Amino acid sequence: MSSEITPKAKPVKSTGLHVGDPAPGVKKVDPILIADGVKRTFGGLTAVDVEHVEIPRNAITALIGPNGxxxxxxxxxxxxxxxxxTGDWSFEGRSLAHIPAYRVARMGLIRTFQLTKSLGLLSVMENMKLGAKDQTGENIFRGLIPSLWRKxxxxxxxxxxxxxxxFKLDAKKDDYAASLSGGQRKLLEMARALMSDPTLVMLDEPMAGVNPALTQSLLxxxxxxxxxxxxxxxVEHDMHMVRHIADWVIVMAEGRVVAEGDPHEVMQDQAVIDAYLGAHHDTDLGSTDTGHVEAIKELIDDEQ
Structure with a gap:
């Protein structure tokens, strides 16, 4: 696991994010998103069973945990x-239960995907323009009158x-999105998300598949x-990156939140160590999570 990725300027860590001792479900001083009793099963498998979690406002929160x-x-x-x-969750005090994804986005909660969702046969600029909300020209009748939407x-x-x-993609604005590298598509997806002026940005493994030349830029x-x-x-697997930029860390294992806290302290939480090591009691040491386990061990050694 590389430890050479560092921010251009080390961020000032947020303080006073939570009330009381850090623990799963701890209350936040000013939560922007709250989830209660959210459970999702697939057949006999429980994929998510989150009793209570709050995401602090104006902070960078990392959601980590072993694969699966x-x-x-x-x-x-x-x-x-x-x-x-089952369950209920709210954003800015408004329930999001039963609200479709496009309406969630209009409310200011935007997410990116582990596998990028750029439209390959549209240009980079066209992909960007799709991210803007409340476009007059999207109305079938107003779209027939150019004077109403050209400005x-x-x-x-x-x-x-x-x-x-x-995002250093201006030279690519007329190129097809399909022609971009994996890292450039990640940048495009993040840039497109900002077209809607979001309040909360959720990034699903933003560094996955990105070459080292663009990793620093994304960071x-x-x-x-x-x-x-x-x-x-x-969501991120690079523990060194998490420690450098996250103000708060939430750890999931087997669908549940098992730990929360400051990134420098949560790595030493026994529940976190068990969550990662537990995934390897009966697995080959060559499995993909082994690097995450080693990273946890290394970070613990660094802190000590």
Whole structure:
């Protein structure tokens, strides 16, 4: 596991995020998202069983755990891409239960995917413009009258151009999205998410499949989201990256939240160690989670 990835400037850690001792389900001072009793089963398998969790506002929260812990399924439930068996969850005080994904996005909760969802046969600029909300031209009748939407379309394109420049994709704006590298598609998806001016950005494994040349860029952009006043919740396996940029860490194992806390302290939590090591009691040491276990051990040694 590489430890060379570092932010361009080490972020100032948020303080006072929680009330009382850090533990699974601990109350936050100013939560932006709250989930209660969210459970999702597939046949006889319980993929998610979260009793209570709160995401702190204006902070970067990492959701970690071994493979199969239920992290992505939990993301899908919170953002309307899947439906739970039971439970309720709210964003900015408004319940999201039974609200479809497109309406969740309009409310200011935007997510990206582990496997990018760019439209390959559209240009990079066209992908960006799709991310803007409340477009007049989307109405079938108003779309027939160019004078009603041209001014807004120019404003949307200007905003997209500024974001592409910020993400160093402006030279690719006329290229098909399919021609981008895996890392560039991750950047495009993050940039497109910002077209809707979100309040909470949820990133599902933003570093997965990204070559080292673009990893630092993605890392810096995640830090910039917080600097611009957004809340970030992300799934990640790179424990060194988590320790560098996360203000708060939530650990899942077997669908449940088993630990929460400051990233420097949660890595030493016995529940976290058990969650990772437990996945290997009966598995081959060459399995994909082995690197995560070694990273946990290394981080514990670093802290000591």
């Amino acid at each position: 812990a239920g992290k992505t399924t939990f993301f899908n439930l919170l953002t309307g891409f899947d439906k739970p068996d 807004q379309d120019r404003e949307i394109e200007d905003k997209a151009q500024d974001l592409l420049k910020r 810096d952009h995640i830090l910039d989201l917080k600097a611009q006043g957004m809340t970030v919740l992300f």
